[in-house]
Amino acid sequence: MGSLSPQNKPLSFAALKAKKAPLKITTKVVTVNTTPKPTARTQSSGAHSRPQPLPKPHLNGGARNSSTPRKSATPASIASRQPSREPLERVKQESHNRVKRASPAVSTPKFSSSDDESAEDEDKPRKRVRVGRKQSIDEKRQVRDPKAFSEDEDIILPMVHALDIANSTIIEQGRDKYQPFFTALQGDEDECPTIELQYPSAVQREKYQLVKPTDSSDFKPLDEIEANMKIVAEYYLDSESASKVTSEADGSGLVQLLHRQAMLGLKGRVGAQSRYIDGVERYNALVVEKRKDGTIANRLDQMNRVDLRLVEHIIKNQVYARTVSPQVNLVRHYESFSDNVYGELLPKFLSRIFKETNLKSDQVFIDLGSGVGNCVLQAALETGSESWGCEVMDNPNALAQLQAKEFPARCHLWGIKPGEIHLIHGDFLRNEAVRQVLKRADVILVNNQAFTAELNDKLKYVFLDVKEGAHIVSLKPFRSPTHKIKDSNVNDPVNVLSVIEKDRWSGMVSWTDDPGKWYHQRKDSTELENFVKTMEGFT
Helix, strand or coil, rough: CCCCHHHHHHHHHHHHHHEEEEEECCCCCCCCCCCCCCCCCCCCCCCCCCCCCCCCCCCCCCCCCCCCCCCCCCCCCHHHHHHCCCCCHHHHHHHHHCCCCCCCCCCCCCCCCCCEEEHHHCCCCCCCCCCCCCCCCCCCCCCECHHHHHCCCCCCCCCCHHEEEEEECCCCEECCCCCCCCCCCCCCCCCEEEEEEEECCCCCEEEEEEEEEEEECCCHHHEEEEEHHHHHHCCCCHHHHHHHHHHHCCCCCCHHHHHHHHHHHHHCCCCCHHHHHHHHHHHHHHHHHHHCHHHHHHHHHCCCCCCCCHHHHHHHHHHHHHHHHHHHHHHCCCCCCCCCCCEEEEEHHHHHHEEECCCCCCCEEECCCCCHHHHHHHHHHHHHHEEEEECCHHHHHHHHHHHHHHHHHHHHCCCCCCEEEEEEEEECCHHHHEEEHHHHHCCEEEEHHHHHHHHHHHHHHHHHHCCCEEEECCCCCCCCCCCCHHHHHHCCHHHEEEEEEEECCCCCCCCCCHHHCEEEEEEHHHHHHHHEEEEHHHH
């Protein structure tokens, strides 16, 4: 049997399956980048220009301009933008800081000293010139106290020495409040020696015991010794003598010497105590020399006002620290939600008040609700004015009397003559002495932050009797800055006052560090008198 031809051979299983299966058509889309046809140039208009074809109608019946692109009916394939994760405030800030395009409007030309001034220099912030407040000089103020520099008079005023409030015998809550500062001693050294520090005047020296507090917040004798020396160098000595006290160039200053020996004493270095005491004696000798040659007296005679830093050191760091601080718990007891709430105006704020009211040494200052008396003492020391205060609460008044007793001795030590001080215990609405002082007062201070509305209203009638031009400073206004005199309120007592609202910054009051307002009022009847004349013209 012969072989079969290819056409007659039996098909395989795969071939039979392929023969029966329907044909599949596979399509593939290929993108072809065609070369764009050149656009015909627009012929210039003229006699040979061809007429433009009419625009094709839109499907909605309107004509479409051929230059307007046709909107695609196909949905956009671009993914939607993800929302920014930046905080909203940062985005706003960046938007605010973004440089804006210059306005097409005519701008003011910039003038520079050179045509080559760079853009970087132009972008630098310009400092605003600060115009200082004009302050009149008190020609009558005599800062130096001649009696404090008399070598003939042996004046010893009662005072609280540093030794009295910081010594090794004080026991508090069953333990020693103070410990020896120098512990590594030589054979002849005392454990807690007492030394004396010379002040600028010729009166007695102050006694200090070289101890350190168990509680770091308590009074530190060695820190005050260094602070005294720095104050004397700054305000009482000539530049050459001051450099001997505070020079830091080679560590030769006496303050640096004392500080170095104190640090060595804390580390247990033998001999540090003797070297410390020797440094104090060298300082004492220098101050005595400068007092006798007239340097200190001349420096004081150049002052017509006591600088705030010196004021703070005398009142806050010395008088207050020796009288109020040991018993500060007494002023923490008060009646809440009443007029008997205690709070202090701080030295920086008071100094600003004295300057803006132009308080001088021949004028009268009174503080209604004077607390422990800080405002009264500062007015007398800083400006030399006759200063009064009245406090109704028992505990603050008790501390105020302690300060009033210590204050003259401290001023005497520093050779300064303050104004007279008078601290009264009583109700300022009923006290006759206060009523008489108010009639001649030039500056009246009322810390009425916590006063009731009833008490503030009563004070408005008190101010009717003060003299014309008197300054009234308060933390709440007696006359609102928006108050206007009208027929309906012509008899209101605040009509005799003018008022200016001013800003109070942080660090100006004891009860909060937040900024606030204060009010500078003056007895000025001009506005009321003019209004009354206007009313009479219509009658």
